[in-house]
Amino acid sequence: MTKVNNDCKVSIIVPTYNEKETIISFLEKVTHQISKNNFDAEIIVVDDGSPDGTAELINNFSKTHTNITLLNRREKMGLASACIYGFSNTNSPILGVMDADLSHAPDALPYLLNPLLYNMCDITVGSRYIPGGRVFNWPIRRYIISRTACFLGSLLTTVKDVTSGFFFLKREVINNVPLDPIGFKICLEILVKGNYQTIMEVPFTFCDRISGKSKMGTKETLLYLKHLHKLYKHKRTTKKKNMQIA
Template structure:
């Protein structure tokens, strides 16, 4: 069984489209899967849209949170909710193409890897319609994480893993880059990166701001400390 976790905040226009696309991919490829939507009390009515989708399809589960608590904690709550052996994480804004799902889960099903990442940087850069400033910030964040991992795109928000990678692991990320913490703390032997083209969000506004950049720096410091302590144990 495959579960895809989709954290949402103000994604009412995008959510029905991405959900339909995911189930089309499941059906076309004979995959058994469901979706867990974790909504942070979106003021635009995303939670209500999610409920309507779940009424129509019992393979959609919705977790409602009382306030905006952040993407990372939403994903962690989704991890705790599902019992699936394979778990994926995707954004709701259609920047992560659902048609990539079969390619991303194949190494998990075949036993080649326990952790598969959709990478924007594994070969040449594949990002659509980003201004130079955002590309520079993304590259800078990747460079800062280099002492922690040689993964080419540790900032990716599009990934799949086996449950065993996170079982028994305490995850407490600061900000929205949860995958980096899983890379540092997770239980796995092989990580596989697969290139994809990151598309600009379909509708709505980006949640990225200066506060999230600051959170990322604080998160990095925390992970550096963890890495040093772990290496001496």
């Protein structure tokens, strides 16, 4: 296993499972944003033994890009657990998550990172469902499922896009917080259980993947419902006030 660079200020965790079509383009675009904006940042890809050769492509790419680390897990263990694995393999004070299929626009990175780097808030969430945000090219079925999922989670947080997977946070938000998500929604888990005062929701355009296959299916939808149940139970037994500033 390659050693993670523990001196970076920002770690971008990228969970992958069978993303050979987009991973290199994604890494090129994100590394471009990192150098263009002079971010002290690394990319940690957590691959769950993708049978399509995603890991080999990342390995080759990382030979010429020192700020990319690949963490290999043996089998598919879920998006949220891959993110937690990534968080636990770095000491960076700022952490974040992006999908590898280019749905999370790399050029939105400065808008999510700068508020944290300038200490304006504790968490930034890329949002499709506030003014300025939108969804591009998604089948209507996916859009309806997503809006319903947001509605179902709406009592858990003030964030409008509760199912967003594009977010950054200060590490202290999750220090000593026992994260135990089921399935996909690591951001929601953190919004409910994390220690923070201020969240900034940042509008961005979510583009549906143009290649590869989504791993969000019936199984993940059912896991989301189970996860919601756990989070509502958690919320009932703990009292916490969080503040939203944008």
